[in-house]
Amino acid sequence: MSGQGMGETLPPPRDVIGPAAWLRENLFSGWVNSVVTLLTGAAIIWLIVTIGAWAVSEARWTVVTNNLRLFLIGQYPADQAWRILLNLGLISVLAGLSAGAWGGATRAMAVTLSALQLMLAALVVASPLGIIPAGVLVLNAALVWVAFGFGLRGWIPRRPLLIAWVLSLPVSFLLISGVAGTPFPSVSSNVWGGLLLTVLLATVGILLSFPFGVLLALGRRSQLPVVSIMSTGYIEIIRGVPLVTILFMADIILPLFLPGEWRLDRVARAMGGITLFSAAYVAENVRGGLQAIPSGQIEASQALGLSGAQTNIHIVLPQALRAVIPANVGLFISLLKDTTLVTIIGLLELLGISRAILAQPDSFGAQMEVYVFIAAVFFILCYAMSQASYRLERALGVGTR
DSSP states (O other), X not given: OOHHHHHOOOOOOTTTSSHHHHHHHHTSSSHHHHHHHHHHHHHHHHHHHHHHHIIIIIOXXXXXXXXXXXXXXXXXXXXXXXXXXXXXHHHHHHHHHHHHHHOTHHHHHHHHHHHHHHHHHHHHHTSTTOHHHHHHHHHHHHHHHHHHHHHHTTOSOHHHHHHHHHHHHHHHHHHHHOOTTSSSOXXXXXXXXXXXXXXXXXXXXXXXXXXXXXXXXHHHTOSSHHHHHHHXXXXXXXXXXXXXXXXXXXXXXXXXXXXXTOOOOHHHHHHHHHHHHHHHHHHHHHHHXXXXXXXXXXXXXXXXXXXXXXXXXXXXXXXXXXXXHHHHHHHHHHHHHHGGGGGGGTOOBHHHHHHHHHTSGGGTTOHHHHHHHHHHHHHHHHHHHHHHHHHHHHHHTTTTX
């Protein structure tokens, strides 16, 4: 063979590497696997064609579009809905700036927020809400990318940006609830509903239960018997009862222990019940991460003269929290779906408002369309949370270092 022939690079055989080899190895490795593959493929194609034909020619999607405002904000006053759009605009700017400054999971969050607002704008165009709300949603989606460009340039330091996120929580609450005697009139939480209430319940539950759960996990491992016993008792008692019980207790029993003139509205009670319930499960997840830290690291920190608080803050917690990201994200996804249980105490979140819509005479027989829409909304939200979790895990090297 000539030298030129010996130096020639040949492509790998198709029966060893490539799509054909993958199909032969995984789907058609034998006659049994081939039959199963063909039957499964035929069933999937039939299912897609059947559902597609129903969705295009038979489904009454006008039930969704005509009641889109109820699905999104419930009975929130229509003339005050601009406050929710303004709130979305502020969050869009912060998300874009964060994506440019930090990247990783924050970038996934910004992309998801922009895409969700564009999809929502498409639904609004097809509804009686008009073109103006759809235009504002498109503008908010564009603001994400404009702010992303500013964030890439590093014009806003990370610490002020983090402070802005913390301040955005009370600002968002004030925008939605309002204050009497201001340009933002008060709106009772009893009329909050739909997707707005679902997102608020999940967001507050996640943000409050996480630090509370971390404290409970540290308390359970405390050397002080009183702290350890109280933390352990709380965790075991809460984990021993269903969320429905906690919600009933928060709605009915909690007001009995409050001063006579102090009344919590129903939404605040639901947020409290969800937070208390979720914190116990966060604590157990975090405790598993704490137990995974080698004792030699703690002994080394003690030898260096670090206090217990310094050891936990700088050595133990960063590793433990990074290790339990998948477990906590799975818990938070479950928390998002569990917000549907607040219907038992009279709150009309996304699923509850759908039942009210189905009670209308014009919506009789449209259960499939409504529940498919609700399932699609929950799937998009849960999928977005899981993708942000995967990006955060890759950025922090979970499972690789």
